[in-house]
Amino acid sequence: MDPTTLQVVWFLxxxxxxxxxxxxxxxxxxxxxxxRVLGRDVHERRALLQTFGPVWDGNEVWLLVAGGATFAAxxxxxxxMFSGFYLAxxxxxxxxxxxxxxxxxxxxxxxxxxxxxxxxxxxxxxAVPAVLLGVAWANLAHGIPLSADHEYAGxxxxxxxxxxxxxxxTTLALFCAHGTHxxxxxxxxxxxxxxxxxxxxxxxxxxxxxxxxxxWTVADQSPVEPISVVLLAIAVLAxxxxxxxxxxxxxxxxxxxxxxxxxxxxxxLFVWQFPNALTSTDPATSLTLHAASSTPYTLxxxxxxxxxxxxxxxxxxxxxxxxxxxxxxxxxxxxxxxPLDALGRGSRG
Amino acid sequence: MHALELAxxxxxxxxxxxxxxxxVSIGMSAWVAICxxxxxxxxxxxxxxxxxxWGKLFxxxxxxxVATGIVQEFxxxxxxxxxxxxxxxxxxxxxxxxxxxAFFVESTFLxxxxxxxxxxxxxxxxxxxxxxxxxxxxxxxxILAANSWMxxxxxxxxxxxxxxxxxxxxxxxLTNSTALLAIPHTILxxxxxxxxxxxxxxxxxxxxxxxxxxxxxxxxxMVIPIILGATLATSLVxxxxxxxxxxxxxxxxxxxxxxxxxxxxxxxxLFATGDWTPNPQRTNVDVQAGGxxxxxxxxxxSGTVKxxxxxxxxxxxxxxxxxxxxxxxxxxxxxRAMIGAGSLLIALTALALWKLRGDGLVRHRLLLWLMVPAVxxxxxxNSAGWxxxxxxxxxxxxxxxxxxxxxxxxxxxxxxxxxxxxxxxxLYGVLAVVGLRLFGRTVRTGLEPEPxxxxxxxxxxxxxLVY
Numbered sequence: 001m002d003p004t005t006l007q008v009v010w011f012l013x014x015x016x017x018x019x020x021x022x023x024x025x026x027x028x029x030x031x032x033x034x035x036r037v038l039g040r041d042v043h044e045r046r047a048l049l050q051t052f053g054p055v056w057d058g059n060e061v062w063l064l065v066a067g068g069a070t071f072a073a074x075x076x077x078x079x080x081m082f083s084g085f086y087l088a089x090x091x092x093x094x095x096x097x098x099x100x101x102x103x104x105x106x107x108x109x110x111x112x113x114x115x116x117x118x119x120x121x122x123x124x125x126x127a128v129p130a131v132l133l134g135v136a137w138a139n140l141a142h143g144i145p146l147s148a149d150h151e152y153a154g155x156x157x158x159x160x161x162x163x164x165x166x167x168x169x170t171t172l173a174l175f176c177a178h179g180t181h182x183x184x185x186x187x188x189x190x191x192x193x194x195x196x197x198x199x200x201x202x203x204x205x206x207x208x209x210x211x212x213x214x215x216w217t218v219a220d221q222s223p224v225e226p227i228s229v230v231l232l233a234i235a236v237l238a239x240x241x242x243x244x245x246x247x248x249x250x251x252x253x254x255x256x257x258x259x260x261x262x263x264x265x266x267x268x269l270f271v272w273q274f275p276n277a278l279t280s281t282d283p284a285t286s287l288t289l290h291a292a293s294s295t296p297y298t299l300x301x302x303x304x305x306x307x308x309x310x311x312x313x314x315x316x317x318x319x320x321x322x323x324x325x326x327x328x329x330x331x332x333x334x335x336x337x338x339p340l341d342a343l344g345r346g347s348r349g
Numbered sequence: 350m351h352a353l354e355l356a357x358x359x360x361x362x363x364x365x366x367x368x369x370x371x372x373v374s375i376g377m378s379a380w381v382a383i384c385x386x387x388x389x390x391x392x393x394x395x396x397x398x399x400x401x402x403w404g405k406l407f408x409x410x411x412x413x414x415v416a417t418g419i420v421q422e423f424x425x426x427x428x429x430x431x432x433x434x435x436x437x438x439x440x441x442x443x444x445x446x447x448x449x450x451a452f453f454v455e456s457t458f459l460x461x462x463x464x465x466x467x468x469x470x471x472x473x474x475x476x477x478x479x480x481x482x483x484x485x486x487x488x489x490x491x492i493l494a495a496n497s498w499m500x501x502x503x504x505x506x507x508x509x510x511x512x513x514x515x516x517x518x519x520x521x522x523l524t525n526s527t528a529l530l531a532i533p534h535t536i537l538x539x540x541x542x543x544x545x546x547x548x549x550x551x552x553x554x555x556x557x558x559x560x561x562x563x564x565x566x567x568x569x570x571m572v573i574p575i576i577l578g579a580t581l582a583t584s585l586v587x588x589x590x591x592x593x594x595x596x597x598x599x600x601x602x603x604x605x606x607x608x609x610x611x612x613x614x615x616x617x618x619l620f621a622t623g624d625w626t627p628n629p630q631r632t633n634v635d636v637q638a639g640g641x642x643x644x645x646x647x648x649x650x651s652g653t654v655k656x657x658x659x660x661x662x663x664x665x666x667x668x669x670x671x672x673x674x675x676x677x678x679x680x681x682x683x684x685r686a687m688i689g690a691g692s693l694l695i696a697l698t699a700l701a702l703w704k705l706r707g708d709g710l711v712r713h714r715l716l717l718w719l720m721v722p723a724v725x726x727x728x729x730x731n732s733a734g735w736x737x738x739x740x741x742x743x744x745x746x747x748x749x750x751x752x753x754x755x756x757x758x759x760x761x762x763x764x765x766x767x768x769x770x771x772x773x774x775x776l777y778g779v780l781a782v783v784g785l786r787l788f789g790r791t792v793r794t795g796l797e798p799e800p801x802x803x804x805x806x807x808x809x810x811x812x813x814l815v816y
Contacts, residue, residue, distance in 0.1 A: 050464070053460070053463070053464055054460035054461065054463065054464040054465070055457075055460055056460075057415065057456035057457075057459065057460055058453065058456040058457040058460055060419075060456070061448060061452040061453050061456050061457075063419075064419065064422045064448045064452055065445065065448035065449055065452065065453070067422045067423055067426075067448075068422060068441065068444040068445035068447065068448040068449075069445045069448075070441075071425065071426065071433065071437055071440070071441035071444055071445065072437070072441030072442045072444065072445040073441070073445075074437075075433055075434055075436075075437020075438060075441055076434055076437070078425075078426045078433055078437065078441070079426055079430035079431070079433040079434045079437065079758075080430065081426065082423050082425075082426025082427045082430070082433075083426060083427055083428070083430035083758035083760055083761050084760060086427055086758075086761050086765050086769070087765060087768065087769075089423060089427060090427075090765075090768065090769045090772060093419055093420050093423065094772060094773075094776060096416075096419055097416040097417070097419065097420075097776060097780075098776075100412065100415060100416040100419075101412060101413065101416050101780060101783075104408065104409075104412035105409075105412065105783070105787065108409070108787055108791075109787070109790075151430075151759060151760045152760050153760075294437060294438045294441070294516075295438050295515050295516060297515075297516055297517065298438050298439070298441075298442055298515075298516045298519075301442060301516070301519045302442060302445060305442075305445070305446055305449060306449065309449045309450055310449070313449065313453045316453075316454075316457055316458075317453070317457055320457055320460060320461055323461065323465060323468050323469065324464060324465075324468070326468075
């Protein structure tokens with residue numbers, strides 16, 4: 001059965017929440033993954049962490065709300081997906097917990113071992129979700145084995161297939177490149193130059209992977225989804241454009257284009273998935289949005305809530321980015337030049 | 350162990366652990382906001398130092414609360430997929446509202462508060478911490494509305510085709526009588542908990558020579574009445590909850606009192622033992638206070654209170670054969686641990702308030718010495734309260750509608766749950782050690798020194814070699 005208008009609205013909203021999450025946490029993950037590469041000493045790493053320090057927690061809430069919205073609007077989708085991808089989600093949750101605590105605790109002690117332990121937690125806790133989210137969404141778009149009563153019929157290893165792994169590598173590269181473009185906007189001085197140098201390597205790699213993944217995705221579709229193909233083309237062009245603009249040091253353009261690449265890529269996967277909440281490898285057992293959905297009453301209630309609240313969320317989150325628009329550099333954190341300053345700092349730790 | 354027991358253990362471990370941080374975050378955000386408001390209004394540096402110091406401790410706790418909270422959002426789907434399918438139409442709505450209304454506010458304004466000190470005006474910066482405090486309250490409201498629906502389902506019908514519960518009135522869910530009492534009960538207890546954390550830190554410092562009496566003495570004098578008032582109010586709300594419980598979940602109340610036989614003039618049990626089995630069907634020893642349970646539950650000492658055995662018979666007739674009593678000993682003792690720890694807290698803070706007149710408390714070393722370990726009391730009370738609420742509802746996951754044994758994910762193997770339970774337990778254990786040590790170190794470091802008067806302009810930065 002075709003989904004109702006409200007069901008389509010909620011599918012779109014959940015897609016927006018997921019895409020928003022990937023777009024925003026994409027650069028958090030990118031900067032986190034590259035923390036020890038781009039930051040050579042403690043001051044540089046402090047600067048890197050502060051580029052997303054005020055905003056990462058708000059960015060992560062997009063994931064929680066995407067989860068909650070899926071639960072409210074499509075309980076069957078929520079139930080099958082999270083019980084089916086059990087171990088993958090376990091790893092994702094552990095990684096996110098480590099990253100979260102790392103970001104918050106890193107600055108709270110000056111001890112070298114403390115700092116390096118949490119740095120590794122941040123690196124792993126950023127890179128692992130970057131890979132896993134790509135693997136998960138590639139699988140979801142391609143289709144997973146479902147039983148007739150819409151339970152997941154595969155295992156953890158079913159999810160580890162070449163197409164999904166390519167998806168994971170693609171999102172990792174894309175998020176890392178996205179992170180370097182973000183740093184191009186948020187840092188100055190040596191950090192900004194180093195981000196540009198990293199972008200020179202990462203951005204082309206991301207663009208190449210997006211292109212290969214896009215081709216594989218189209219080849220995998222039968223029948224081919226025209227809108228999905230257009231979106232994939234946009235993603236490839238945007239990723240390519242980001243390469244060119246970042247070479248020209250047009251950082252705002254590069255960041256905008258890598259954002260567009262992420263949006264295009266995931267939108268293409270969502271279009272492919274539609275009108276299923278979960279596509280099955282056997283078309284007869286796919287879980288349609290219609291079958292997965294809550295009642296019209298619940299969807300209506302939630303629509304009122306979303307319409308009333310989402311604009312405010314966007315406003316105050318947007319305002320946060322405006323408040324913290326000033327560029328940051330390692331120089332801002334280097335100890336003062338006078339020995340008295342240095343002594344003062346040393347004794348406080 | 351089977352998947353069912355493992356999934357229950359995992360939920361218990363992750364949720365009780367998460368709830369160590371939640372009440373402190375709720376109470377501490379308001380406390381920091383109060384200190385900072387005092388600073389903005391009076392301009393006295395002591396309040397600024399207080400806001401900064403308590404703010405540091407608040408952030409450590411909040412970070413752990415956020416990190417462990419992510420698991421909660423997804424655990425329903427991972428371990429309890431049948432439950433999620435059954436209640437999704439109702440339960441998902443408050444969860445999504447919590448995210449949209451509370452989590453976004455908390456996380457965004459906390460980021461602004463931490464990093465925005467120099468970027469925002471003092472009043473705007475103050476508004477940010479108040480927004481965080483309001484966000485934590487909104488979060489408590491929605492999650493307790495969701496939980497209350499599991500205790501006392503309202504505003505739903507059972508769909509004849511799917512057999513799932515469908516929402517008919519969101520208003521009824523959000524104004525559930527159970528929730529309207531559970532919410533103040535939990536929030537007041539959260540204030541008492543955070544207050545006691547503050548009090549214990551103050552007491553620890555005041556015992557030491559050269560303690561910063563202006564700050565810690567002032568903080569302590571401010572929080573003691575808050576703790577006492579909040580704990581007393583929690584008990585008062587708890588009393589009304591007990592009255593409601595007799596009507597809505599009589600089995601839970603009967604198990605809380607180990608009352609096996611229906612009786613009028615029902616006594617309040619003080620100490621009871623029974624056979625070593627989930628439902629012993631009778632007590633072996635029971636020290637009682639006559640008529641008091643009837644008084645509490647019905648408003649009259651001669652009122653009739655239903656017993657476990659009779660309720661079991663009624664439920665068997667209604668729902669079919671089976672055991673409808675929770676594990677009586679757990680329900681009975683968790684109820685007593687909750688009330689006992691709360692009562693000790695009342696006694697201690699009442700005594701402290703008595704000694705507080707003048708500078709008495711600062712010199713009362715025994716009382717200060719007692720206040721440090723007493724920080725455990727609210728945590729014991731909170732955890733016992735939740736264990737009572739959730740264990741006392743068994744065998745139901747949704748009272749009268751869905752059994753816990755029918756709610757687990759059918760596709761998730763015991764091995765998977767073992768992995769996740771051990772994984773989370775180990776991770777949470779490490780975080781507990783690291784978090785507590787960081788908390789302890791921050792407490793020991795104490796307040797930042799009084800800032801020097803801003804007389805001299807910042808000296809020119811010159812190369813080190815000049816000196």
